[in-house]
Amino acid sequence: MLGRLRPKTDLRTLIALLAITSIVITLANTLYATWRVQRMVLIESTLAANRAYATKLAATTELFFQLAQSQLHYSANQLGRDFDNPEVAQQEVNRLREQTSSFNSVAVVDSNGVVKAISPESLMLKGMQLTSQASREALALRQPLVSKPTLSAANNLIVFVSWPVWDREGRYLGYVGGTIYLKKRSILNALLGDQFYRDGTHVFVLDRNNQVLYHQNSQLIGKRVPGIVSDREREESTNGEVQLSEEGGPKLAGYAIVPTTGWMVVALKPTDVTLAPLSGLLLQVLKNSVPFAVLTLLVAVILARLIALPLWQLARKASQMDTQGVSVEIGVIRAWYFEAAQVKRALLTGIGLVQDKIGRLKSEVQSDPLTGLLNRRGLSAVLDYFDTMQQPFAVLALDIDHFKRVNDSFGHDVGDEVIKQVAGTLRHSARQTDVVCRSGGEEFLMLLPASSTEEARVIAERVRTSIAESWIDPVGQITLSVGIASWQPGQHGQDHSLKQADAALYQAKSAGRNCVMIAGQDALVSSITR
Numbered sequence: 001m002l003g004r005l006r007p008k009t010d011l012r013t014l015i016a017l018l019a020i021t022s023i024v025i026t027l028a029n030t031l032y033a034t035w036r037v038q039r040m041v042l043i044e045s046t047l048a049a050n051r052a053y054a055t056k057l058a059a060t061t062e063l064f065f066q067l068a069q070s071q072l073h074y075s076a077n078q079l080g081r082d083f084d085n086p087e088v089a090q091q092e093v094n095r096l097r098e099q100t101s102s103f104n105s106v107a108v109v110d111s112n113g114v115v116k117a118i119s120p121e122s123l124m125l126k127g128m129q130l131t132s133q134a135s136r137e138a139l140a141l142r143q144p145l146v147s148k149p150t151l152s153a154a155n156n157l158i159v160f161v162s163w164p165v166w167d168r169e170g171r172y173l174g175y176v177g178g179t180i181y182l183k184k185r186s187i188l189n190a191l192l193g194d195q196f197y198r199d200g201t202h203v204f205v206l207d208r209n210n211q212v213l214y215h216q217n218s219q220l221i222g223k224r225v226p227g228i229v230s231d232r233e234r235e236e237s238t239n240g241e242v243q244l245s246e247e248g249g250p251k252l253a254g255y256a257i258v259p260t261t262g263w264m265v266v267a268l269k270p271t272d273v274t275l276a277p278l279s280g281l282l283l284q285v286l287k288n289s290v291p292f293a294v295l296t297l298l299v300a301v302i303l304a305r306l307i308a309l310p311l312w313q314l315a316r317k318a319s320q321m322d323t324q325g326v327s328v329e330i331g332v333i334r335a336w337y338f339e340a341a342q343v344k345r346a347l348l349t350g351i352g353l354v355q356d357k358i359g360r361l362k363s364e365v366q367s368d369p370l371t372g373l374l375n376r377r378g379l380s381a382v383l384d385y386f387d388t389m390q391q392p393f394a395v396l397a398l399d400i401d402h403f404k405r406v407n408d409s410f411g412h413d414v415g416d417e418v419i420k421q422v423a424g425t426l427r428h429s430a431r432q433t434d435v436v437c438r439s440g441g442e443e444f445l446m447l448l449p450a451s452s453t454e455e456a457r458v459i460a461e462r463v464r465t466s467i468a469e470s471w472i473d474p475v476g477q478i479t480l481s482v483g484i485a486s487w488q489p490g491q492h493g494q495d496h497s498l499k500q501a502d503a504a505l506y507q508a509k510s511a512g513r514n515c516v517m518i519a520g521q522d523a524l525v526s527s528i529t530r
């Protein structure tokens with residue numbers, strides 16, 4: 001933005017812009033930093049909360065399985081004493097199902113896989129041989145077991161928990177086992193499903209093969225899904241947290257393993273739901289920050305203007321160094337801090353030096369005795385000074401028209417008087433820093449430092465008109481012709497500019513005199529008034 005400012009843009013505007021920019025940047029930075037930090041805090045705390053929640057649910061599930069197995073263990077001991085008594089078996093399965101409410105169904109199965117007792121009896125499996133994978137595994141292994149999810153004989157997706165039955169002599173008699181229905185109301189639903197949060201968090205359970213055992217969406221139960229961590233990570237840690245990038249948007253998940261079954265309980269929350277409070281928070285930060293930012297801005301702008309004011313005033317005066325009384329005006333500027341005071345002092349010293357130098361040059365070299373103007377030596381000293389200072393200037397070459405006639409008609413003394421009067425008019429028309437010189441008999445040069453050709457033309461025109469309109473006794477009215485050129489440091493030499501001014505003067509003479517010509521322009525810049 002600063003690069004596009006015009007060079008004349010003043011310091012006060014620049015500093016005000018700087019203040020506004022820095023405050024806007026600070027405000028934006030505060031908002032961005034708050035957003036970043038709060039986002040990080042929200043994500044980390046949600047991950048930790050989900051991990052803790054999953055760990056708690058895994059521990060509860062583990063406890064459930066241990067309780068279920070200890071209940072089956074007790075029943076297996078009871079059954080081992082009187083395995084062939086069908087009433088004892090039926091009582092035990094009824095008690096297990098109704099008293100504990102751990103299982104959806106309970107069965108006692110002999111070593112051939114034939115059901116000896118079952119609750120509820122409505123399942124109509126008594127006397128039938130069970131051929132399911134879970135039953136065959138229990139008979140083969142003869143160990144306490146929690147099966148993989150499997151389809152039961154009654155076509156329910158179940159998990160089967162069993163305990164072997166041994167008689168006193170250590171003979172294997174069969175097993176007692178309970179089923180938990182995954183897709184119907186069961187103790188697992190009660191443990192996991194009733195506890196899901198209402199803030200967008202939900203829970204699901206996967207077995208070792210990433211088959212869904214529990215999900216709010218019951219359609220997914222029994223289906224295989226992609227695992228949320230690698231098998232290695234699953235083996236290495238009993239719980240953890242992970243950011244998932246799923247199709248429905250990123251999610252923040254915590255997980256924990258149930259030791260007895262190797263199941264994984266996962267609690268997760270969509271990231272966008274987690275971050276939803278962030279925009280409200282930012283709005284709040286903005287509301288609280290803006291009044292302070294505006295106040296700071298006001299103070300900064302006022303201070304900036306106070307600091308810039310003396311420099312701005314000094315800069316304006318620096319561009320008017322040729323104006324009379326500029327030193328007095330600079331003197332009253334209140335430079336209230338060190339740097340401004342230094343600039344003010346330097347400016348005053350500089351003006352003094354410039355004016356002193358010009359003054360010295362004017363008096364040092366010999367003046368023209370007839371007019372009191374600088375002579376050619378004086379002019380050459382001034383030109384050297386301008387060259388050293390690289391001071392650009394416009395030059396006017398002026399010549400009285402038909403001066404020979406004055407001499408011839410009125411004598412040399414009257415001619416001298418006319419020259420003096422013209423010199424007086426030139427001096428009067430010049431500014432304090434302009435240099436007026438008599439370069440020859442009835443020829444003059446004026447150097448106008450830091451003036452454009454247009455400014456020079458205005459002054460030339462003023463001099464020409466003033467002479468043409470004066471009455472000089474006894475001669476009457478006389479006229480002047482003027483040629484204008486200019487010199488810029490780094491261009492050609494100063495002599496070249498003086499020659500250009502002479503050439504323009506010659507053109508003015510040729511064009512009929514009493515007129516002004518600018519070097520390089522063929523047209524007259526003033527009309528002949530005679």
Ligand SMILES: Nc1nc2c(ncn2[C@@H]2O[C@H](COP(=O)(O)OP(=O)(O)OP(=O)(O)O)[C@@H](O)[C@H]2O)c(=O)[nH]1
Nearest residue numbers: 399400401402403404405407412413415416441442
């Ligand atoms: N009185 C007087 N005359 C001078 C002085 N120096 C030069 N002159 C005269 O000025 C006259 C200059 O005449 P010219 O150069 O022919 O030019 P002009 O008559 O002014 O005609 P244009 O310049 O062509 O308009 C000459 O007659 C010089 O003698 C001086 O110091 N005093």
